[in-house]
Amino acid sequence: MEHFSAPQRQSAIGVVVMFFDTVQQYARALWPILVLWIFRFNQMDKMMLAIGTVAVFIAIGVVAYLKYRNFTFFLDEAQGEFVITEGVLNKTKTTIALYKIQQVNIKQSLLQRLIGVYALDVDTAGSNEKEVSVKAISHEVALALKARLLDNESRKPIGPSEETVETHQAKPFIQISMLSLLKIGLTTNYIRTLGVLLAFFATLYDNVLRFSNQGYLDEDQFTGYIDRALLLQSIGFFLLVLVAVILVINVVRAVVRYFGYTVARQSGSLLLSFGLFSTKSTIIKPEKVQIVSVTRNYFQKKMDILELKIKQATSGEREESKQAVEIPGCNTAERDAVLKLLFGKIPEQGAVLLPNFRKLVFAIVTTIVLPLGIFLGVVALAEENLLKFTWIAPVYAVFAMTLLYFGYRNYRLFIADDFIIKQSGAWDVKREIIEPQKIQAIAVSQLFWHKNADIGYLTLHTAGGAIRFQLGDFTTIKQYVNLWLYEIETSDSNWM
């Protein structure tokens, strides 16, 4: 068995891997220049080009060799650390405590297969990208190193390997009915569907015009038809159709995506399965949950439905787990049941932190005053034919003002002993719930002109994303930060 106790290099053949890596890296950085050269290929001196190319490849070769020389790794048994040193001009030394390592993956790309070496990636919790990667070692060394890296008892395995799905055993405690899905379809995603529709019709119109330009259709007749059709229809009717189409699309989407949604309890975890054509199953472990958000708008409140979103800690390359898991169309009781299972109790609201009025003022300036100022300025400077559009300005102002006002009024942070809840949103009111123990890092920030007003920003980073609260009372924020730090630092509670 190898020891790895002294710094060692990769396989000598690894220079080749380094070489192609460096080529790729430079090509990515310099591709605009390369493209330019290709277009000018004919005008260039072929001799110079050949010499230049050779020189560049020699230079890259030297860099690759130096990279190979300077890349070393070793295991510090006494400290329980894996240490990697790399870099030619800028040197980096990365130290990873062995018990923090979550995954070690041995991989082989095509190039690596051709020259018979393996890459070994080391992953710790949290960040999506792999922490370190040893790019060229022999299979024996890779296996031995992997064994040594994972050979410590305190390591708590997480990750997908343990997630065995046994669907048939669990008894669902929430079943989302067809009616709830209909309600969800009727009350969500108006804007998104509108955007998709607009994009769809824009491309369609574009294609039809192109089609007609090729002589299959008489263009005048076609556009004339559209004009007449538009004249015939009142705009109101058109809007009605549009709304109907959006609603139908939303309902179909909700039904196809979430048909037969069941939530079951399975040895302390949540087991979700849903889907009309293909059933998807997901397991949620309460200890891995970082942020739970509950979203509800006015209509949904009247119908007693809401949407739950659960963000979990990410580990390793499981990029898809970064995406939140959605439970659409629960009612209040079901929400409480899910929250109780995830958090052990129903999150209470606690003390309220409100934003300063400047948040509203700032939002008004950036979304109403500035754009309208530019718009009206353009209208004033331009010809009269733009003048008939000035009615847009007051309509937009009233609409935006209403949204901003409600957004401001709903914006608040609830702080209880065990929960922090951020509420935001104008129409869809969203509540993001985190536990102070899940906080990874806290950032407080203050613009220098907010010093006298004593207001500032708070960002709470978790392994499932950050929660940011803007322009709250800074003294209060700092007090809570000290409290949270105290709580995090005096307990060993597991955040995932």
Add this chain to the structure above:
Amino acid sequence: MENFTNETLDVAQLPKFEEVQMTPLHPRYWRVVMLTWGLIFLVVLLAIVFGFLFSPDFRPVAPKLLVVVCASIIPIVALAYTAFRKKAFAFRTHDVLYRYGLLATTTVVIPYNRVQHVALHEGWLSRMFGLATVQVFTAGGSSSDIEIPGIDKTQAENIKQLLMGKIQKEL
């Protein structure tokens, strides 16, 4: 939960992160910053000179551009100096603090029991001045990692040892 207690916390008595005496970056780091900017200026100036010499189209614009570049030196140096002075760090018993920012002053706090791993960077310029950068990683993603530049090489090694020691203790 065996020795669980639940007294009322006197929040006012908790240690205050905002009153911690922060360590500024090493004075030699200012030279690194200046040299970096000096090199950038040098490249820009060389580009202008080359343009002036070899491109007739560019010739009339070159003097104006030169004036703009020269005029921007003082504000850039002033801003760089403010940014340099604002940066400071502190290592408490249980967490690391890093402060930075020009318009907004931001303080990031990472408790040691949330640190995933540590990296020590030595840029080629920094290395000439015996300085290093300490980067602390958490599971909160790149936005919550902190990178403290301009620390004396030996001190940076010590800090790394300290951090790794703290991580190991959390076992």
